[in-house]
Amino acid sequence: GFAKVDHNRAERNGFPEVIFSMGKTPEQVASIMNTIYKHSPIVLATRATQEHYKAVQELNPEAMYHAIAGCITLGSPSTALRPYKVSIVAAGTSDIPVAEEAVVTLDAIGITTERVYDVGVAGIHRLFAHIESLRQAQVVIVIAGMEGALPSVVGGLVSCPVIAVPTSVGYGAHFQGLAPLLTMLNSCASGITVVNIDNGFGAAIAAGNICKAIHNFTD
Amino acid sequence: GFAKVDHNRAERNGFPEVIFSMGKTPEQVASIMNTIYKHSPIVLATRATQEHYKAVQELNPEAMYHAIAGCITLGSPSTALRPYKVSIVAAGTSDIPVAEEAVVTLDAIGITTERVYDVGVAGIHRLFAHIESLRQAQVVIVIAGMEGALPSVVGGLVSCPVIAVPTSVGYGAHFQGLAPLLTMLNSCASGITVVNIDNGFGAAIAAGNICKAIHNFTD
Amino acid sequence: GFAKVDHNRAERNGFPEVIFSMGKTPEQVASIMNTIYKHSPIVLATRATQEHYKAVQELNPEAMYHAIAGCITLGSPSTALRPYKVSIVAAGTSDIPVAEEAVVTLDAIGITTERVYDVGVAGIHRLFAHIESLRQAQVVIVIAGMEGALPSVVGGLVSCPVIAVPTSVGYGAHFQGLAPLLTMLNSCASGITVVNIDNGFGAAIAAGNICKAIHNFTD
Amino acid sequence: GFAKVDHNRAERNGFPEVIFSMGKTPEQVASIMNTIYKHSPIVLATRATQEHYKAVQELNPEAMYHAIAGCITLGSPSTALRPYKVSIVAAGTSDIPVAEEAVVTLDAIGITTERVYDVGVAGIHRLFAHIESLRQAQVVIVIAGMEGALPSVVGGLVSCPVIAVPTSVGYGAHFQGLAPLLTMLNSCASGITVVNIDNGFGAAIAAGNICKAIHNFTD
Amino acid sequence: GFAKVDHNRAERNGFPEVIFSMGKTPEQVASIMNTIYKHSPIVLATRATQEHYKAVQELNPEAMYHAIAGCITLGSPSTALRPYKVSIVAAGTSDIPVAEEAVVTLDAIGITTERVYDVGVAGIHRLFAHIESLRQAQVVIVIAGMEGALPSVVGGLVSCPVIAVPTSVGYGAHFQGLAPLLTMLNSCASGITVVNIDNGFGAAIAAGNICKAIHNFTD
Amino acid sequence: GFAKVDHNRAERNGFPEVIFSMGKTPEQVASIMNTIYKHSPIVLATRATQEHYKAVQELNPEAMYHAIAGCITLGSPSTALRPYKVSIVAAGTSDIPVAEEAVVTLDAIGITTERVYDVGVAGIHRLFAHIESLRQAQVVIVIAGMEGALPSVVGGLVSCPVIAVPTSVGYGAHFQGLAPLLTMLNSCASGITVVNIDNGFGAAIAAGNICKAIHNFTD
Amino acid sequence: GFAKVDHNRAERNGFPEVIFSMGKTPEQVASIMNTIYKHSPIVLATRATQEHYKAVQELNPEAMYHAIAGCITLGSPSTALRPYKVSIVAAGTSDIPVAEEAVVTLDAIGITTERVYDVGVAGIHRLFAHIESLRQAQVVIVIAGMEGALPSVVGGLVSCPVIAVPTSVGYGAHFQGLAPLLTMLNSCASGITVVNIDNGFGAAIAAGNICKAIHNFTD
Amino acid sequence: GFAKVDHNRAERNGFPEVIFSMGKTPEQVASIMNTIYKHSPIVLATRATQEHYKAVQELNPEAMYHAIAGCITLGSPSTALRPYKVSIVAAGTSDIPVAEEAVVTLDAIGITTERVYDVGVAGIHRLFAHIESLRQAQVVIVIAGMEGALPSVVGGLVSCPVIAVPTSVGYGAHFQGLAPLLTMLNSCASGITVVNIDNGFGAAIAAGNICKAIHNFTD
Numbered sequence A, B, C, D, E, F, G, H: 001g002f003a004k005v006d007h008n009r010a011e012r013n014g015f016p017e018v019i020f021s022m023g024k025t026p027e028q029v030a031s032i033m034n035t036i037y038k039h040s041p042i043v044l045a046t047r048a049t050q051e052h053y054k055a056v057q058e059l060n061p062e063a064m065y066h067a068i069a070g071c072i073t074l075g076s077p078s079t080a081l082r083p084y085k086v087s088i089v090a091a092g093t094s095d096i097p098v099a100e101e102a103v104v105t106l107d108a109i110g111i112t113t114e115r116v117y118d119v120g121v122a123g124i125h126r127l128f129a130h131i132e133s134l135r136q137a138q139v140v141i142v143i144a145g146m147e148g149a150l151p152s153v154v155g156g157l158v159s160c161p162v163i164a165v166p167t168s169v170g171y172g173a174h175f176q177g178l179a180p181l182l183t184m185l186n187s188c189a190s191g192i193t194v195v196n197i198d199n200g201f202g203a204a205i206a207a208g209n210i211c212k213a214i215h216n217f218t219d
């Protein structure tokens, strides 16, 4: 039909093609998920609305909708990557939808997740209570809107890979996420890498790739 | 001559007109300083080079050059504001020239200063060692380049007025100070106010105005 | 629950955590206000709609809604800071919602306020009529959209701390408040500090911190 | 040769082609001025250096160099437009080169000029001393760097046409003149028109066109 | 009430305060128009909707609504300025609302107008048919969206003052009018002045000020 | 060595790899040109200085330097494409270096060129004198700095492909070529395509590809 | 009426004026299409909604609506250009509306089209399957949102003219198409030309002009 | 002295503080390197000039200067991380200095590196020759200026973590690296993370952290 599904992507990239639902009709999303589901034990659609979900559910009643994350999943992943943990740290309660997109994506990959939410730098002691737990993760994803300072603070406290996600939460000179994006790219805590504004999904895939790199090496 | 010196500014604004030397010839700076010095016990020129200083010194041998700050001063302030302390916190060693511009300006106003330098968020414990001292200041000026996260952290730890100064120290997506400027304007530590990039002078004047407000009220 | 309320913020920063309602459900705002109200005589929520207010009122019938400011308050502050006055100057009638956010926040802190509205620079004589009164304030907050020139004029006329708030009122090359933000950051009236676009709340907290600095010193 | 001089421009636009010297060799500027001088009693080159001047002077010893304005003139204009006055108001002493480019251009057109310099809004009383004189001008050109607030104040005080010129004088969030450009485009003093950053020449031509419109109508 | 109407503005600026209706309630607009109408034979409100009009009409049934221009007028101007003509040139049919805002404003000032619409540079011969008529105007206002090239072409053909108005008509790299704004500020046809994006009103006031300058001089 | 020359590019893209000399040492440029010259009858280096040329000439004394264009050529092209003509139209004399980069590149491809320089829109009649000749070209390249309006005018007058090149010639709100780039992307003369600022080389390659498309089809 | 239809545009530019429907009423679009249809065998309206279509259909029942492309056509083109093929390559399924605008425009010109959709660089092998077919086209139009890398890859593989169209498909640091626009302007595959964001129409007209250049030369 | 060296950073972050030499005097760099060298077997300074090197060498004759990378090293790392390989892929020869900064940093950490240079997308077959080798790396760093498309292509071909580094190599609408930065942030090859423009150092630290995560887990 209209879309050329990239079926050997799982082989090449380690995860099947994920559907970005924004700008697609419910029928398109349902049909693509279905096609991929024939070749893969797990399928994920992001940026999906209730309408997208309804169309998917009609074709596959076992599909699940993750409302806060705006994600649909079909099937479940293998358990091979369960020993690896990714911590998802979010600065404010408004950043939670982006954090949940990361959590659902990591769940779909089969990696263990830990949520550490509402620990922004205005009350930095809230973060300190979780440092030991963060130090046991293989990767830490740090999500922040407003001025986006949290990844710099986390990056100064842990030695594992830190992936920063700026969010569009803010107003005025925030410019829909430009402010925390620049903050994170200029972090003085070296070694922090950054993904696009609100891209919880991309951060999770990157974290997943790191866990797979550990897994493949150990094999 | 060419310039209309605003002689009653000290009366209106509490401090005589300060000369912004950039784009002025050494002779112009020397002549304006001289004119103001006739009406005021203290004169300050910012953004001044060695060449500006030489011309000033020729007319007024007692003039002093503050090389790191790029400032020239003539005379000395009254001691009325000595009981008030402004702490100047700088994130990195490259931010020191901006910090020194603030220090020299506060000295010219006659306010006590405290320097707390090289305490950026990548090693946040270095800041914690100074918290008690910061809590005894009337105002804290926080100066940072790179991602500019330091004012948010300081702002979460003290209750006095915090003035943030972004600096042009950085590269790439720093855009000559735009990154820390946006960071500071979007700070989740509420109550932080911001001045222009590299404007140590402006932060000091603002801090001075706060000290004078305390002084005037107490009077 | 979902949010980690920062209960000792009042101790550290001098005012309890304020709820930013945008992006939160009415139930979330009501529940957080309730929790904080158990530890504090006064609670404030900003950027709140009628819907937020209804949910809060259900739990706490004495809650008040400040419609123009978009704020909800619960309780009342101590009277310790009543001797201090902050003047809120607004350039145009469209800037009034931002000005009122500042007024309600200062009311919640317990500081005396004075409103001077619709005195933009296109008819500058309207401002001059209020100069004497402004000179009796401890802090002046100046709020302006369009080209944002008013703080520079006010800053040239008073010697107390001046906090400038750019607003998103304008169109075309205004870029939702970028124009007056840049104006204020570049003000030739030195000592002006700036907060984020439309951030009446932040300006009030900063003004409050200055009043507390006076209060603490005098103590 | 290399350039197609537009000889009937004086007829079409009321003033012969003016040479923009930046990026042209001294020889090119000298040769083009010479060619135009054969058809016109007055020739003007802007953005010219001492080197450009030397080459012009070799061909035409009577050429004059206006060093602060960076302009070269050859010949003199008719006296027909002497009854008209344009006032050139500049905010700071660093804005004077742009102001002088406007003055020299108006001199070349043959219009009377009045200089009102160093009257920025930080000491607005300095401007007030000149209001009566400004009200007798046919056009007022207002030149300002920093935050560029001066045209709004002038525009609120006079009823004749006001042309605003932003300058690149400033630093940090000034962005080489973007800040005052946006200020002027968003002026709440309606009827102000704006030219490019540092474009004193363009403002003078526009002012000249207004004087000619008066002259032509009266004829 | 809430607004400080600037009643002697007509005296100072030659036209009474004009109401910018965006962001004001219908009642506010109606009440302000009413107040001004007591002191002036003509009142104008711009950016007004049908709702604004209804509220105004209720208080003053003779009020008129100019739907394409989005303007309301009350009363009529003196005929003193009828001998002066301003031509309004618009590039595309989508630019007509901005052009009409200029026409209605000039009508309110009492100046004769000429409309020359849909003559964009993609078919430049359409403009050439009107050149003679344009050359008889005292001022030409040129309005263009898309790339905004029309003022440069007009400016090369007439010698009277040309005021350029960029519009937000376009898409993609147009950035809501930024593209034609920059085009007009950089016009190689010298002497063009520019107002804010979509600001037909401002261009008309500026053109009106030029006509008054002619009128006053001739007097 | 350090560079992987793409030897079959001529086969794939119809022209051998062109060396971008900026940021390369003279020795690197000389060595890469030499290597390519072994496989191709013609080699081109752009953005080359006199120093680059000297190093190339030492290895290949027959190399030629095109000073205004900043290009070095080695060898000569086949004559197969001589029947095709590309006209290069430049708005101002300062745009000539970019125009010459296009001319030298087209010469290297073996296509006939026609130069039409200094015909900017401020005196549009200068362009009209060349229309018949432009209509005989297979492609027209239009190069303009300042406001970049020329391609829109040319595009409205010819029916062949028009390629627009914005240049960095301008100042202030020109932003080093951003102004004419946006102008050209928004041209209302449909069918104009655009290349990067100052990229005369890219426009010539694109024009060359069009001529080859004609040549290949006719074959 | 309100619009000055440019009837000899077909003669000058090779295709009649195309109606840009955005911002026009259904009646305006219907009436302009009707007027042009009297002089031309084919008429095209772009950016048209179902409402526009209904009004057109009422006047001309044979009108056709191309829903995905948002275009209306009336009549059919001559067959003279059928031998020429333009390939339209689109990176993602969300870019298809822009691609279809190009296809419908080329159909209206009478040129053969080939669609190659959903072949973005994340699975570049999907493109490779079509290379032979692309190499037989006279022009390739490449349409991409997200990072916009596809034109660089296509440009490295074919030697015919390549026209790149950035789309607004993306989020966050995509800035509504700015990201792929910059990508395409900076392409290292030389000879790529670019049109405005989402401007499938413009790319098609440019491709059509190239085909006509082939056709005219061969004649 | 002036700097507060963060001695337990190696413990917290896994690598000692690295000196950013830009804006520091040679003496400052030499003294800080010396201080750190007392606590660590390896010290690294980036963005260092020959002058910085001379001062370091005077204190520590065994110091090494890596000229292309602009780095100084003192000492050598442990061999624990030698089994891990990071591939550094660079698009053009002008991107090599950034690539070498990454290589020297990884050498200092003690990780094996592989260089794959000059394989930009304009000749994508050059990359394909290295795919097997890239697939054996634990991490791939991809460095590109111009349009920055290379990481998207690499990301579509490998499954290990990919870190993208935009460079400032380009001109015009490149905006000193903004173009490839946006490209990389919007990559449709999911899982790519990005660091600041020209930040080879940061990419290397991030890659090192991934290798350490593998190493620690396997332990």
Ligand SMILES: Nc1ncnc2c1ncn2[C@@H]1O[C@H](COP(=O)(O)O)[C@@H](O)[C@H]1O
Binding pocket: B017, B018, B019, B020, B021, B046, B047, B199, B201, B202, C188, C189, C190, D091, D092, D093, D094, D118, D122
């Ligand atoms: N470093 C500085 N940054 C910003 N403004 C300054 C600085 N130094 C002096 N000023 C202000 O610049 C103005 C001087 O402008 P001018 O008339 O050009 O000398 C004075 O009003 C000072 O308050």
Ligand SMILES: Nc1ncnc2c1ncn2[C@@H]1O[C@H](COP(=O)(O)O)[C@@H](O)[C@H]1O
Binding pocket: A091, A092, A093, A094, A118, A122, B188, B189, B190, C017, C018, C019, C020, C021, C046, C047, C199, C201, C202
């Ligand atoms: N109007 C406002 N503008 C900016 N910050 C605010 C505003 N109202 C509340 N805040 C701050 O926002 C933070 C609440 O963030 P959250 O955890 O998302 O509820 C608190 O630290 C408040 O100080």
Ligand SMILES: Nc1ncnc2c1ncn2[C@@H]1O[C@H](COP(=O)(O)O)[C@@H](O)[C@H]1O
Binding pocket: F017, F018, F019, F020, F021, F046, F047, F199, F201, F202, G188, G189, G190, H091, H092, H093, H094, H118, H122
């Ligand atoms: N003036 C120029 N502008 C843009 N690209 C160019 C220019 N000259 C050469 N190029 C391209 O730049 C690439 C050379 O990159 P490099 O590997 O750094 O030498 C080649 O693919 C050329 O096609």
Ligand SMILES: Nc1ncnc2c1ncn2[C@@H]1O[C@H](COP(=O)(O)O)[C@@H](O)[C@H]1O
Binding pocket: E091, E092, E093, E094, E118, E122, F188, F189, F190, G017, G018, G019, G020, G021, G046, G047, G199, G201, G202
């Ligand atoms: N989708 C489109 N994008 C850009 N320009 C268009 C589009 N459709 C039509 N046009 C052009 O827009 C112009 C119509 O402008 P107007 O006078 O406002 O109807 C014509 O010159 C068309 O060539």
Ligand SMILES: [Mg+2]
Binding pocket: A091, A092, A093, A118, C003, C004
């Ligand atoms: Mg919170």
Ligand SMILES: [Mg+2]
Binding pocket: B091, B092, B093, B118, H003, H004
């Ligand atoms: Mg340090």
Ligand SMILES: [Mg+2]
Binding pocket: C091, C092, C093, C118, E003, E004
């Ligand atoms: Mg008002």
Ligand SMILES: [Mg+2]
Binding pocket: B003, B004, D091, D092, D093, D118
């Ligand atoms: Mg001054």
Ligand SMILES: [Mg+2]
Binding pocket: E091, E092, E093, E118, G003, G004
């Ligand atoms: Mg039209």
Ligand SMILES: [Mg+2]
Binding pocket: D003, D004, F091, F092, F093, F118
């Ligand atoms: Mg010329």
Ligand SMILES: [Mg+2]
Binding pocket: A003, A004, G091, G092, G093, G118
């Ligand atoms: Mg797809």
Ligand SMILES: [Mg+2]
Binding pocket: F003, F004, H091, H092, H093, H118
């Ligand atoms: Mg190469």
